[in-house]
Amino acid sequence: MRLVLYQPDIPQNTGTILRLSACLGVPIDLIGPAAFDFSDRSFRRAGLDYLDHVHISRHESFDAFDAARVSLSPTPRLVLLTTHAAESHVDFRFCESDLLLLGRESAGVPQSVHERVDARIRIPMRAGLRSLNIAVAAAMVLGEALRQTDGYPKE
Template identity: 60%
Template structure:
Protein backbone atom coordinates (compact mmCIF):
# COMPACT_ATOMS: atom_id res chain seq x y z
CA UNK A 1 0.00 0.00 0.00
CA UNK A 2 1.37 3.48 -0.87
CA UNK A 3 2.40 5.77 1.95
CA UNK A 4 -0.19 8.26 3.17
CA UNK A 5 1.89 11.21 1.93
CA UNK A 6 2.39 9.84 -1.59
CA UNK A 7 1.16 12.25 -4.22
CA UNK A 8 1.01 12.20 -7.98
CA UNK A 9 4.43 11.92 -9.52
CA UNK A 10 5.64 12.73 -13.02
CA UNK A 11 8.56 10.49 -13.98
CA UNK A 12 10.89 11.43 -16.82
CA UNK A 13 12.56 8.38 -18.38
CA UNK A 14 16.03 9.33 -19.65
CA UNK A 15 15.03 12.80 -20.89
CA UNK A 16 17.08 14.08 -23.82
CA UNK A 17 16.00 17.68 -24.34
CA UNK A 18 16.81 20.02 -21.45
CA UNK A 19 14.10 22.53 -22.33
CA UNK A 20 11.40 19.82 -22.15
CA UNK A 21 12.69 18.47 -18.85
CA UNK A 22 12.89 21.96 -17.35
CA UNK A 23 9.36 22.73 -18.53
CA UNK A 24 7.97 19.52 -17.03
CA UNK A 25 9.72 20.12 -13.70
CA UNK A 26 8.35 23.68 -13.66
CA UNK A 27 4.90 22.18 -14.28
CA UNK A 28 5.41 19.87 -11.29
CA UNK A 29 6.48 22.77 -9.08
CA UNK A 30 3.48 24.91 -10.02
CA UNK A 31 0.97 22.08 -9.56
CA UNK A 32 2.48 20.52 -6.42
CA UNK A 33 3.38 17.25 -8.12
CA UNK A 34 6.46 15.22 -7.24
CA UNK A 35 8.97 14.40 -9.97
CA UNK A 36 11.27 11.47 -10.66
CA UNK A 37 14.20 11.66 -13.04
CA UNK A 38 15.47 8.34 -14.39
CA UNK A 39 19.02 8.62 -15.69
CA UNK A 40 20.99 8.81 -17.79
CA UNK A 41 19.71 12.15 -19.00
CA UNK A 42 20.93 13.55 -22.30
CA UNK A 43 22.24 16.69 -20.59
CA UNK A 44 23.82 17.71 -17.28
CA UNK A 45 21.62 19.28 -14.59
CA UNK A 46 23.77 22.39 -14.95
CA UNK A 47 22.77 22.78 -18.62
CA UNK A 48 21.76 26.39 -19.24
CA UNK A 49 18.73 25.41 -21.35
CA UNK A 50 17.50 23.13 -18.56
CA UNK A 51 18.00 25.80 -15.90
CA UNK A 52 16.42 28.47 -18.12
CA UNK A 53 13.29 26.40 -18.82
CA UNK A 54 12.92 25.50 -15.14
CA UNK A 55 13.78 29.00 -13.90
CA UNK A 56 13.75 29.30 -10.12
CA UNK A 57 10.88 26.80 -9.96
CA UNK A 58 13.32 23.90 -9.73
CA UNK A 59 13.83 24.84 -6.08
CA UNK A 60 10.10 24.26 -5.45
CA UNK A 61 9.67 20.71 -6.74
CA UNK A 62 10.54 17.51 -4.91
CA UNK A 63 12.72 15.60 -7.39
CA UNK A 64 13.87 12.05 -6.78
CA UNK A 65 16.78 11.09 -9.02
CA UNK A 66 17.29 7.45 -9.97
CA UNK A 67 20.63 6.37 -11.47
CA UNK A 68 18.95 3.81 -13.73
CA UNK A 69 15.69 2.18 -14.74
CA UNK A 70 16.48 -0.68 -12.36
CA UNK A 71 16.92 1.71 -9.42
CA UNK A 72 13.61 3.38 -10.24
CA UNK A 73 11.85 0.01 -10.54
CA UNK A 74 13.19 -1.06 -7.13
CA UNK A 75 12.05 2.24 -5.58
CA UNK A 76 8.59 1.87 -7.10
CA UNK A 77 8.29 -1.74 -5.92
CA UNK A 78 8.75 -0.60 -2.32
CA UNK A 79 6.08 2.09 -2.71
CA UNK A 80 3.36 -0.13 -4.26
CA UNK A 81 2.31 2.70 -6.59
CA UNK A 82 0.87 2.25 -10.08
CA UNK A 83 3.06 3.11 -13.04
CA UNK A 84 1.14 4.72 -15.90
CA UNK A 85 3.18 5.01 -19.08
CA UNK A 86 2.16 7.85 -21.40
CA UNK A 87 2.82 6.81 -24.98
CA UNK A 88 1.59 7.23 -28.53
CA UNK A 89 1.34 3.41 -28.42
CA UNK A 90 -0.78 3.42 -25.24
CA UNK A 91 -3.73 1.06 -25.05
CA UNK A 92 -6.17 3.36 -23.24
CA UNK A 93 -7.22 6.93 -24.03
CA UNK A 94 -6.26 8.98 -20.97
CA UNK A 95 -9.74 10.50 -20.85
CA UNK A 96 -11.21 7.01 -20.23
CA UNK A 97 -8.84 6.18 -17.37
CA UNK A 98 -9.57 6.47 -13.63
CA UNK A 99 -6.57 7.99 -11.86
CA UNK A 100 -5.52 7.65 -8.22
CA UNK A 101 -3.85 10.38 -6.18
CA UNK A 102 -0.64 8.35 -5.77
CA UNK A 103 -0.11 7.33 -9.41
CA UNK A 104 3.21 7.72 -11.17
CA UNK A 105 2.81 9.09 -14.70
CA UNK A 106 5.87 8.40 -16.85
CA UNK A 107 6.99 9.92 -20.14
CA UNK A 108 9.65 8.34 -22.31
CA UNK A 109 12.57 9.76 -24.27
CA UNK A 110 11.71 12.34 -26.87
CA UNK A 111 13.42 10.41 -29.68
CA UNK A 112 12.37 6.84 -28.91
CA UNK A 113 9.74 6.76 -26.17
CA UNK A 114 10.15 3.99 -23.64
CA UNK A 115 11.74 0.58 -24.22
CA UNK A 116 9.91 -2.75 -24.02
CA UNK A 117 10.95 -3.39 -20.40
CA UNK A 118 9.26 -0.16 -19.31
CA UNK A 119 6.09 -1.07 -21.23
CA UNK A 120 6.14 -4.48 -19.54
CA UNK A 121 6.45 -2.93 -16.08
CA UNK A 122 3.62 -0.42 -16.59
CA UNK A 123 0.30 -1.06 -14.90
CA UNK A 124 -1.43 0.84 -17.72
CA UNK A 125 -0.40 2.57 -20.94
CA UNK A 126 -2.22 5.77 -21.78
CA UNK A 127 -2.44 7.78 -24.99
CA UNK A 128 -3.90 11.05 -26.16
CA UNK A 129 -6.41 10.46 -28.96
CA UNK A 130 -5.16 12.34 -32.01
CA UNK A 131 -6.08 12.89 -35.61
CA UNK A 132 -4.88 10.17 -37.99
CA UNK A 133 -1.47 10.49 -39.65
CA UNK A 134 -0.11 12.87 -37.00
CA UNK A 135 2.67 11.33 -34.91
CA UNK A 136 2.76 13.01 -31.53
CA UNK A 137 2.60 16.08 -29.35
CA UNK A 138 5.57 17.60 -27.58
CA UNK A 139 6.29 15.47 -24.50
CA UNK A 140 5.82 18.41 -22.10
CA UNK A 141 2.45 19.28 -23.67
CA UNK A 142 1.31 15.65 -23.45
CA UNK A 143 2.45 15.40 -19.83
CA UNK A 144 0.58 18.60 -18.95
CA UNK A 145 -2.66 17.39 -20.55
CA UNK A 146 -2.69 14.04 -18.80
CA UNK A 147 -1.41 15.37 -15.49
CA UNK A 148 -4.18 17.97 -15.57
CA UNK A 149 -6.81 15.27 -15.99
CA UNK A 150 -5.26 13.21 -13.18
CA UNK A 151 -5.30 16.24 -10.86
CA UNK A 152 -8.89 17.06 -11.84
CA UNK A 153 -10.07 13.53 -11.08
CA UNK A 154 -8.22 13.27 -7.76
CA UNK A 155 -9.00 16.76 -6.46
CA UNK A 156 -5.32 17.62 -6.51
CA UNK A 157 -5.51 21.18 -7.85
CA UNK A 158 -4.75 24.08 -5.51
CA UNK A 159 -7.80 25.31 -3.62
CA UNK A 160 -9.17 28.84 -3.87
CA UNK A 161 -6.82 31.19 -2.03
CA UNK A 162 -3.79 28.98 -2.76
CA UNK A 163 -3.64 29.84 -6.45
CA UNK A 164 -0.86 31.80 -8.09
CA UNK A 165 -0.93 33.93 -11.21
CA UNK A 166 -0.57 32.88 -14.85
CA UNK A 167 2.51 34.11 -16.64
Protein backbone atom coordinates in the same frame (compact mmCIF):
# COMPACT_ATOMS: atom_id res chain seq x y z
CA MET B 1 0.59 11.74 -7.97
CA ARG B 2 4.11 12.00 -9.39
CA LEU B 3 5.63 12.60 -12.82
CA VAL B 4 8.41 10.22 -13.85
CA LEU B 5 10.83 11.19 -16.62
CA TYR B 6 12.69 8.31 -18.27
CA GLN B 7 16.16 9.35 -19.53
CA PRO B 8 15.11 12.80 -20.75
CA ASP B 9 16.71 14.03 -24.00
CA ILE B 10 15.87 17.71 -24.30
CA PRO B 11 16.77 20.13 -21.50
CA GLN B 12 14.13 22.71 -22.43
CA ASN B 13 11.33 20.12 -22.20
CA THR B 14 12.61 18.84 -18.86
CA GLY B 15 12.84 22.38 -17.52
CA THR B 16 9.28 23.08 -18.63
CA ILE B 17 8.01 19.89 -16.97
CA LEU B 18 9.84 20.79 -13.75
CA ARG B 19 8.19 24.23 -13.84
CA LEU B 20 4.80 22.51 -14.27
CA SER B 21 5.66 20.29 -11.31
CA ALA B 22 6.56 23.28 -9.12
CA CYS B 23 3.37 25.16 -9.94
CA LEU B 24 1.10 22.19 -9.29
CA GLY B 25 3.02 20.73 -6.34
CA VAL B 26 3.66 17.40 -8.06
CA PRO B 27 6.97 15.64 -7.26
CA ILE B 28 9.25 14.41 -10.04
CA ASP B 29 11.26 11.22 -10.42
CA LEU B 30 14.16 11.47 -12.89
CA ILE B 31 15.44 8.17 -14.24
CA GLY B 32 18.96 8.44 -15.63
CA PRO B 33 21.01 8.75 -17.49
CA ALA B 34 19.80 12.03 -18.98
CA ALA B 35 21.15 13.18 -22.32
CA PHE B 36 22.28 16.51 -20.83
CA ASP B 37 23.89 17.97 -17.74
CA PHE B 38 21.41 19.48 -15.28
CA SER B 39 23.56 22.59 -15.11
CA ASP B 40 22.86 23.08 -18.84
CA ARG B 41 21.91 26.70 -19.56
CA SER B 42 18.85 25.85 -21.65
CA PHE B 43 17.56 23.57 -18.88
CA ARG B 44 18.00 26.30 -16.25
CA ARG B 45 16.39 28.90 -18.53
CA ALA B 46 13.30 26.73 -19.13
CA GLY B 47 12.90 26.03 -15.41
CA LEU B 48 13.66 29.61 -14.39
CA ASP B 49 13.52 30.19 -10.65
CA TYR B 50 10.90 27.46 -10.24
CA LEU B 51 13.52 24.74 -9.88
CA ASP B 52 13.98 25.59 -6.21
CA HIS B 53 10.30 24.68 -5.65
CA VAL B 54 10.38 21.17 -7.15
CA HIS B 55 10.78 17.96 -5.16
CA ILE B 56 13.04 15.78 -7.35
CA SER B 57 14.09 12.20 -6.71
CA ARG B 58 16.86 10.92 -8.97
CA HIS B 59 17.38 7.28 -9.90
CA GLU B 60 20.43 5.90 -11.69
CA SER B 61 18.38 3.44 -13.74
CA PHE B 62 14.89 2.15 -14.33
CA ASP B 63 15.71 -0.89 -12.18
CA ALA B 64 16.69 1.38 -9.25
CA PHE B 65 13.51 3.42 -9.69
CA ASP B 66 11.30 0.32 -9.90
CA ALA B 67 12.92 -1.26 -6.84
CA ALA B 68 12.10 1.90 -4.87
CA ARG B 69 8.54 1.89 -6.23
CA VAL B 70 7.74 -1.73 -5.40
CA SER B 71 9.15 -1.32 -1.88
CA LEU B 72 6.28 1.09 -1.10
CA SER B 73 3.12 -0.25 0.49
CA PRO B 74 0.82 -0.21 -1.26
CA THR B 75 2.82 -0.19 -4.47
CA PRO B 76 1.72 2.76 -6.63
CA ARG B 77 0.63 2.09 -10.21
CA LEU B 78 3.07 2.99 -12.95
CA VAL B 79 1.10 4.55 -15.83
CA LEU B 80 2.95 4.99 -19.13
CA LEU B 81 2.00 7.77 -21.54
CA THR B 82 2.55 6.28 -24.98
CA THR B 83 1.27 6.53 -28.53
CA HIS B 84 1.15 2.70 -28.45
CA ALA B 85 -1.80 2.44 -26.06
CA ALA B 86 -5.42 1.60 -26.70
CA GLU B 87 -6.94 3.50 -23.76
CA SER B 88 -7.35 7.27 -23.81
CA HIS B 89 -6.23 9.35 -20.84
CA VAL B 90 -9.76 10.77 -20.51
CA ASP B 91 -11.26 7.27 -20.19
CA PHE B 92 -8.64 6.08 -17.69
CA ARG B 93 -9.50 6.24 -13.96
CA PHE B 94 -6.53 7.78 -12.14
CA CYS B 95 -5.62 7.24 -8.47
CA GLU B 96 -3.96 9.81 -6.20
CA SER B 97 -0.85 7.63 -5.90
CA ASP B 98 -0.31 7.05 -9.64
CA LEU B 99 3.13 7.56 -11.16
CA LEU B 100 2.84 9.05 -14.66
CA LEU B 101 5.79 7.83 -16.76
CA LEU B 102 7.02 9.84 -19.75
CA GLY B 103 9.59 8.30 -22.09
CA ARG B 104 12.49 9.86 -23.94
CA GLU B 105 11.53 12.40 -26.57
CA SER B 106 13.58 10.55 -29.18
CA ALA B 107 12.61 6.94 -28.45
CA GLY B 108 9.99 6.58 -25.70
CA VAL B 109 10.79 3.70 -23.37
CA PRO B 110 12.23 0.29 -24.30
CA GLN B 111 10.02 -2.80 -24.54
CA SER B 112 11.42 -4.04 -21.22
CA VAL B 113 9.88 -0.99 -19.50
CA HIS B 114 6.59 -1.36 -21.43
CA GLU B 115 6.34 -4.85 -19.96
CA ARG B 116 6.73 -3.62 -16.36
CA VAL B 117 4.11 -0.84 -16.29
CA ASP B 118 0.66 -1.30 -14.79
CA ALA B 119 -1.21 0.67 -17.45
CA ARG B 120 -0.64 2.40 -20.80
CA ILE B 121 -2.59 5.46 -21.89
CA ARG B 122 -2.57 7.77 -24.89
CA ILE B 123 -3.82 11.21 -25.80
CA PRO B 124 -6.33 11.06 -28.67
CA MET B 125 -4.94 12.81 -31.76
CA ARG B 126 -5.76 13.25 -35.40
CA ALA B 127 -4.69 10.40 -37.66
CA GLY B 128 -1.37 10.74 -39.43
CA LEU B 129 0.36 12.80 -36.75
CA ARG B 130 3.08 11.21 -34.61
CA SER B 131 2.98 12.80 -31.17
CA LEU B 132 2.73 15.91 -29.04
CA ASN B 133 5.63 17.65 -27.37
CA ILE B 134 6.41 15.76 -24.16
CA ALA B 135 5.85 18.80 -21.93
CA VAL B 136 2.45 19.41 -23.54
CA ALA B 137 1.53 15.74 -23.10
CA ALA B 138 2.64 15.85 -19.46
CA ALA B 139 0.48 18.92 -18.81
CA MET B 140 -2.59 17.45 -20.51
CA VAL B 141 -2.49 14.10 -18.74
CA LEU B 142 -1.45 15.50 -15.36
CA GLY B 143 -4.28 18.03 -15.62
CA GLU B 144 -6.84 15.28 -16.21
CA ALA B 145 -5.36 13.12 -13.44
CA LEU B 146 -5.45 15.99 -10.93
CA ARG B 147 -9.00 16.88 -11.97
CA GLN B 148 -10.19 13.31 -11.43
CA THR B 149 -8.48 12.96 -8.03
CA ASP B 150 -9.22 16.50 -6.78
CA GLY B 151 -5.45 16.94 -6.61
CA TYR B 152 -5.02 20.54 -7.74
CA PRO B 153 -3.44 22.83 -5.15
CA LYS B 154 -5.97 24.61 -2.96
CA GLU B 155 -5.80 28.38 -3.39
